[in-house]
Amino acid sequence: MATPQLNLTVRQPSSTAAIIDIQGEVTGAAETPLMNAYEEASKNGARTIILNFSNLEYMNSSGIGLLVTLLIRVNRQKQRMFSFGLSDHYQQIFQLTRLNEAIGIYPDEASALQAAG
Amino acid sequence: METTNKPSFWQRIFGGGKTPVETEPGPVPTHDSVPIPDAPKPLPGTLLNIDLPPNDPLVAYFSSQPGVVELEKLNLDSPALRELNAQAVKLVIPLVNQGELLGLMNLSNRLSDQDYSSDDRGLLNNLATQTAPAIRVAQLVRQQQLETQARERLEQELRIARLVQQTLLPQELPALEGWHIAAHYRPARSVGGDFYDFLQYSDGRLGLIIGDVTDKGVPAALVMASTRATLRGVAIDYAAAQNTTESVVDPGQVLARANDLICPDIPPKMFITCFYALLDPKTGCLQYANAGHDVPYVKRGNSFIELRARGMPLGLLPGMPYEIQELQLEPGDSILFYSDGLVEAHNPQKEMFGFPRLSEYVATHAGGAALIESVLEDLEIFTGPNWEQEDDVTLMTLERAADDRRQTTDDDAMRGEWKILDEFQTPSAEGNEREVMKRVAEAVKDILPASRLEQLKTAVAEATMNAMEHGNKNNPDIPVAVEVKASPSLLSVHITDEGGSVPIPDNPAPDLDLKLDGMQSPRGWGLFLIKQFVDEMNIVTDEKHHTVELIWHLEDANKT
Numbered sequence: 323m324a325t326p327q328l329n330l331t332v333r334q335p336s337s338t339a340a341i342i343d344i345q346g347e348v349t350g351a352a353e354t355p356l357m358n359a360y361e362e363a364s365k366n367g368a369r370t371i372i373l374n375f376s377n378l379e380y381m382n383s384s385g386i387g388l389l390v391t392l393l394i395r396v397n398r399q400k401q402r403m404f405s406f407g408l409s410d411h412y413q414q415i416f417q418l419t420r421l422n423e424a425i426g427i428y429p430d431e432a433s434a435l436q437a438a439g
Numbered sequence: 440m441e442t443t444n445k446p447s448f449w450q451r452i453f454g455g456g457k458t459p460v461e462t463e464p465g466p467v468p469t470h471d472s473v474p475i476p477d478a479p480k481p482l483p484g485t486l487l488n489i490d491l492p493p494n495d496p497l498v499a500y501f502s503s504q505p506g507v508v509e510l511e512k513l514n515l516d517s518p519a520l521r522e523l524n525a526q527a528v529k530l531v532i533p534l535v536n537q538g539e540l541l542g543l544m545n546l547s548n549r550l551s552d553q554d555y556s557s558d559d560r561g562l563l564n565n566l567a568t569q570t571a572p573a574i575r576v577a578q579l580v581r582q583q584q585l586e587t588q589a590r591e592r593l594e595q596e597l598r599i600a601r602l603v604q605q606t607l608l609p610q611e612l613p614a615l616e617g618w619h620i621a622a623h624y625r626p627a628r629s630v631g632g633d634f635y636d637f638l639q640y641s642d643g644r645l646g647l648i649i650g651d652v653t654d655k656g657v658p659a660a661l662v663m664a665s666t667r668a669t670l671r672g673v674a675i676d677y678a679a680a681q682n683t684t685e686s687v688v689d690p691g692q693v694l695a696r697a698n699d700l701i702c703p704d705i706p707p708k709m710f711i712t713c714f715y716a717l718l719d720p721k722t723g724c725l726q727y728a729n730a731g732h733d734v735p736y737v738k739r740g741n742s743f744i745e746l747r748a749r750g751m752p753l754g755l756l757p758g759m760p761y762e763i764q765e766l767q768l769e770p771g772d773s774i775l776f777y778s779d780g781l782v783e784a785h786n787p788q789k790e791m792f793g794f795p796r797l798s799e800y801v802a803t804h805a806g807g808a809a810l811i812e813s814v815l816e817d818l819e820i821f822t823g824p825n826w827e828q829e830d831d832v833t834l835m836t837l838e839r840a841a842d843d844r845r846q847t848t849d850d851d852a853m854r855g856e857w858k859i860l861d862e863f864q865t866p867s868a869e870g871n872e873r874e875v876m877k878r879v880a881e882a883v884k885d886i887l888p889a890s891r892l893e894q895l896k897t898a899v900a901e902a903t904m905n906a907m908e909h910g911n912k913n914n915p916d917i918p919v920a921v922e923v924k925a926s927p928s929l930l931s932v933h934i935t936d937e938g939g940s941v942p943i944p945d946n947p948a949p950d951l952d953l954k955l956d957g958m959q960s961p962r963g964w965g966l967f968l969i970k971q972f973v974d975e976m977n978i979v980t981d982e983k984h985h986t987v988e989l990i991w992h993l994e995d996a997n998k999t
Contacts, residue, residue, distance in 0.1 A: 351869070380873065383901055387962035390954050397955065411893035418971050419964060420951045 327379075328352050330359040339404075339438035340368035341431070345377040350384035353391075360392055369401055370438035374431065376407030386419060393424055402426070406434045487526055487545055491519045501533035502540045506567070507560045508533065530555060532563050534571040541574050597657065601626060602958050604634075604660045607667060613637050613645055615720045616980055620647075621808035622835040623815065625780075631831030632659030632711075633778045634667050638674050643720060646674055646690075649732065649776040649835055650713035658706065666701060666711050666753065673697045674715075690715040690728035691750075691761040698730065698753045698761075705754040712752045714776060716837075723768040723839060728761040733782060733794075736801045737766065738773045738810070743802040746774070773806025773838040780830035781814070786821050796821075807838035857924045857931075864918040867907035867936075875921055875934075876900040882923045883930060886993060894972035895932075895991065901965040902934045902987045910936025910985050928993055935986040 328346040335341060340363035348356070363371050396403045404426040408416065416422040428434035491498060497517040501508070508531045510523055523531065523545065530546040544567065549555065555563075604626070612620045622635055632652025639645055648670055652659040673696045694715055701711070712732040718725050731752035737744040750761035768774075777797070784792045797814070804813050811834045818832070861882040865871045876896045887895060903919055911917040922933040949967050953959040970976060975990040 347873075349870075380900075382872070382897075382904065383964035383968055384904075384962065386964045386968075387960075390951070390961035394955055394957070394961065409893075410890075411897070414894075415897070415968065418968070419949070424951065424955065 328355055330355050332359050332362045334363070334366055334368060335435060336438070337366075338368060339370040339372055339435055340364070340366070341372045341374055341434075343374045343377070346379055348378065348381040348385035348388065350382075350388070352385060353388055356388055356392060357395075360395065364399065364401070371396055371401055371403050372431075372434050372438065373403065373405040373425075374407050375405055375409075375412065378407070378409070378412065381412060381415075386415070386421070389421060389425070393421075402438070404428060404434045404438060406430055487523075487528070489519060489522050489526070495519045498540060501531070501543070502535060502538065504533060505535065506532070506564050507555075530563070532567045534567055534574060536571040536575040539575075541571055541578070544570070600657050600660050602953065602956060604631075604663065605953065606958055607664055608634060609637055613639060615645065617840045618718075618720055619807050619838045619840065620836065621811055621838075623811045623833070625828065625832045627655055627780065627828050627830050631655050631780075632663045633780065633831035633833040634663045635776070635833055635835050636667055636670065638671065645718045645720060646693075647716045647718065647776070647835070647837060648713065649735075649778065649833060650711055651732065651778045651780075651831070651833075652711050653709050655830070658709070662705060662709055662711065665704070666697070666713070669697050669700050670713070670715075673700065689763060690717050690726050691748075691763040694728050694730050694750060694753065694761040695759065698751075698759055699757050701754045702757040710752040710754040712779075714746075716746075716774075716776075718768075718837065723770075725766045725768050725774075726763060727766075728763050730761065733777060733779055735774055735776045736798050737768070738775070738801045738804075738806045739769065739771070741802055743798050745798075768839050770839050771806075771841040773810065773836055775801050775806075775810060775814070776833075776835040776837075777814075778831060778833040780828070780832040781818065781834065783830065784818060784822055784826070784832070785829065787823050792818065792821055807836050810836055857926050860923040860925055862920075862922050864920050865903075866915040867911035867913055867917050867919055868915045869907070869913065871907065871919075872900045872903040875903045875919070879921065879923055879932060883925070886925055886930060887991065891991065895930075895989075898969045898972040898989055899932055899934070901969050902932075902989060905965055906934050906936035906938075906985070906987070910938030912938075925993070930991040930993055932989045933986050934989070935984050937983055937985070939980050939983045939985045 328344070328348065328351070330345075331343040333341045333343065342356075342359045342363055360371065393403055403424070405416075406428040407430070408427060413422070413427065416425065416427060426434070426437060428437060495517050496515045497513075497519045500513070500515065510520065510528060510531060513520060526545070527547045528545040529548050532544040532546075533540055534542045534544065544563070546555075546563075605624075608624055609622070612622060620637075624633060624635070626633070632654060634648075634650050634652075636648040637645060638648070648667075650663070650666060650670075652662045652666065654662075670693065674693045694713065697713075705711075711730070713730040714727065714732040714735060715729075716725055716727040716735075727746055727748055728750055729746070729748040730750045735746045737746060744766070746764070746766065748762045748764040751759045775797075782792050782794055782797055786792075800814060800817060801810065804810055814834060815832075819826075861878065863878065865875055876899050879899045880892055880896050883895065884892060903921070906919045907913055911919065917937050920933075920935040922931075922935075924931050924933075949963050950959060954961050969987075969989065973989045974992045975988075977988040977990070979986045979988065
């Protein structure tokens with residue numbers, strides 16, 4: 323049996339935005355680490371949570387379900403969610419699921435941070 | 440609103456309703472005035488809660504009297520005047536704007552006991568002329584704020600009504616071997632009265648309902664909700680009473696009883712059109728009755744059959760009979776049920792989409808779910824890009840498979856010789872879908888372009904996950920079997936689990952808005968993604984096995 327591999331790091335490059343660096347696989351097994359990372363990212367009052375998908379290896383439908391759950395929490399806290407580093411394939415998935423309407427997609431960290439203000 | 444509704448306005452302004460509003464002025468302290476120790480002493484700057492009904496003579500007096508009024512000099516039979524005197528008010532400066540009394544500035548004695556000088560009066564008069572219009576503006580701004588809030592509340596209510604209505608529509612489509620059911624519902628701008636429903640009887644028969652409540656908006660949604668419940672109650676009651684024996688659950692009786700129950704309660708001028716069909720999936724026999732709904736079309740070959748049966752709409756007159764009709768559905772037949780939002784859609788030239796166009800379309804195009812998609816495309820072409828949808832559009836198809844025993848990879852001969860690229864099994868354990876995905880991708884990497892390879896990987900991984908989780912209940916002793924094969928024009932991946940006796944329900948399309956509003960589970964994207972990323976998907980079930988066949992067309996693989 324393959325063990326799911328996921329490493330999450332949280333950075334806060336500005337007072338208003340925090341970045342969660344995702345390295346590995348976003349599947350159903352990512353629920354606890356992802357929610358913990360979100361709480362850490364929010365604890366200093368970040369208004370924008372930015373997901374860095376540059377090192378995403380694999381995301382499945384359960385992972386997309388987790389993003390929706392995360393989005394509900396982000397909306398409830400009146401925060402915003404941005405992303406960058408998505409491959410063409412996952413950008414297409416964001417479009418098909420309309421997640422791109424709820425999560426801002428940026429080409430790189432600098433543009434995501436600039437948009438976060 | 441307050442300006443036209445005098446009593447409530449006065450009550451608000453003068454505290455008759457016990458709550459003074461912020462526009463009511465209190466006593467204005469002059470620079471040397473302090474409260475009089477002995478007097479019944481309102482503090483400077485506080486609001487006086489004085490009841491000033493609109494018929495009090497004081498109102499007429501103040502409205503006509505510009506400038507400072509000395510209460511001592513007034514001789515009016517007025518409860519409000521007595522109240523003001525009791526509160527030790529000496530001077531009143533009415534705040535009048537365009538003939539309308541907005542409020543009073545009330546002053547008690549000067550502390551020095553000297554009379555107010557003419558300078559004082561001049562200052563007060565000036566103050567009143569400045570203040571009255573300012574208060575009026577503030578009132579108007581406040582009024583506008585309240586109206587905006589009311590409008591937002593109304594929009595919010597409509598949004599909730601729409602969500603409630605959508606949750607009343609079936610969350611899952613029935614899965615019947617040898618049959619395929621598809622449905623599409625698109626509400627008009629706010630809330631509509633269309634509905635459809637499925638009733639599963641224990642003897643295997645399936646009831647299909649499509650209906651339309653006259654009118655739109657919240658009333659239509661409410662009538663729709665109660666009609667749906669009534670139909671369910673009546674039909675299921677009948678099923679229980681019939682005890683699932685040979686006797687017929689008669690669609691005509693269902694409509695007649697529902698009509699009798701709906702008639703006494705329905706609001707005037709509203710009624711419901713409704714078509715009820717009862718399918719025996721084993722024999723293909725379809726019984727139906729119609730309460731004035733648009734006649735469904737059956738596609739058979741390149742022609743169409745109308746499902747006509749006489750009956751009045753529900754809710755008009757009690758005691759109405761409903762004719763029962765019957766049709767034997769043949770393999771390949773496909774029925775389109777629809778609502779008038781489709782046939783009554785207008786193009787920019789004000790022409791209606793109409794029945795002839797629709798029946799012709801049904802006869803000449805592929806049936807089933809593909810028909811729903813292509814009819815919607817045709818509707819879009821007909822109405823043009825800037826169409827504001829006039830009414831709900833509901834489409835539902837019931838299709839009998841062309842050949843019950845061979846649903847997969849039909850037309851093998853036409854598609855040429857198949858070559859097996861890989862064949863293997865994997866235990867049902869979480870994470871193994873990644874191994875399957877990699878191995879299938881490796882097997883097909885030379886025949887599929889890179890862009891489609893990523894899509895294949897996602898589709899294969901999702902189908903494998905479903906097979907392990909739903910089919911084999913994550914039991915590592917039960918394997919998932921994978922077969923990858925290609926013909927000159929097609930690539931086919933079979934994924935087989937051992938959950939054959941349990942059909943996998945075909946979920947409705949996931950809707951991000953519903954999910955974010957908590958009206959749909961955040962999950963449920965798997966089948967949706969598979970369908971997006973394959974050219975065809977077939978499901979074959981026998982008593983033990985359940986096979987999902989994913990197909991990609993190789994000749995147009997370069998298009999995407």
